[in-house]
Amino acid sequence: MGRRTLYDPAYHPVEVRKLAEKGLIEQEIADQFGVSRATFSDWKNRFPDFLDALRAGKRGPDRQIKAAALKLALGGKVREIHYKPLEKDGDPGKPIHIVECDLPPNQRAIEFWLCKRAPNGWKRRVILI
Secondary structure: EEEEEEEOOOOOHHHHHHHHHHOOHHHHHHHHHHHHHHHHHHHHHHHHHHHHHHHHHHHHHHHHHHHHHHEEEEEEEEEEEEOOOEEEOOOOEEEEEEEEEEEEEHHHHHHHHHHHHHHOOOOOOOOHH
């Protein structure tokens, strides 16, 4: 007879989703649960609800990063709002002025995007001399 699992079907799927939504990687989530990476992988294989919750939690941050990478690759306008120094009661005061400036396209973001989205036409090649 094997050792009883620490897995709780009422607790772990909910928590794994929350931790993944915060952007933690699987090793960090396993550490939060106090289990090894092997146990974490075993839970993904044995408990479909756990795996579904993990995937659902990762979708939000992945979508946000994808949008940020696209915005960085394309460039565009950036809007900065400058405020008066903090007042005594903690109120930041009113904006004193709004600055809009151009953000040029980022070469590395473009390369990364193309290598991931069009790998047949765009690959990073290392040339050894």
